[in-house]
Amino acid sequence: MEKLEDLKILAEQWLHQGIEFVQQVPQTPLYASIVVLLLTTIWFLSIRLFRRAKPNTVLLCGLSGSGKTVLFYQLRDGSSHQGAVTSMEPNEDTFVLHTENTKRGKTKPVHLVDVPGHSRLKSKLEEYLPRAAAIVFVVDALEFLPNCRAASEYLYDVLTNASVVKNKVPVLLCCNKTDKVTAHTKEFIRKQMEKEIEKLRVSRSVISAADITNDFTLGIEGELFSFSHCLNKVTVAEASGLTGETDQVQDFIREYVKP
Structure with missing residues (x-):
């Protein structure tokens, strides 16, 4: 940028x-x-x-344990790397998506960054946001309810970031681990996160004068929050890093980082 x-x-x-x-x-x-x-x-x-000079950086972000690192390796190598340990440093590389390696012709490499989800490392994410062409926000669909509030707060901070709003950076809400029978559906996750963000929107608007962590507010006054209210496009998809079901994630990446 x-x-x-x-x-x-x-x-x-x-x-x-x-x-x-x-x-x-x-x-x-x-x-x-x-x-x-x-x-x-x-x-x-x-x-x-x-x-x-168009950016080709795509960020994988979300809470620790949501499966970001597994998705990273699936997109790069076609392997889950189940033995990978959550890192305290960003995991990044520039590569052609694994499923495109066998295609003929030139394919634009993607600079993919797996940002650690620990709350103490939030500053790491803020360093990359100004350079992002797109953001994949990963949610654990299997253990969603216990983490719904924390994930919604994290996503709220992303959606109100100055760089994300001004550059209208598209966001994919990626519901990971949906291969499990007990995983929640993307429709359920979307609705629950919209409800949580509505609560955050209302509570933070009351103390907006003292709220220095966010650059913009979300939603339309007098209406319940919906992702459709965001200035940047927010879509929802399902994936499974362990089984390699990443088609929707790849389609999203290629929509904004053209081959």
């Missing part, structure tokens, strides 16, 4: 210098044609540079 901003500033400087040049040179058809050609070239080069 910083490189993109630098390119924008440089392009603006070029255009400004070009305008000054137009004002200084003799107003003849020849000079005018040269300047128009120069400015047009700069414009098209700037557009191409901006397109190349």
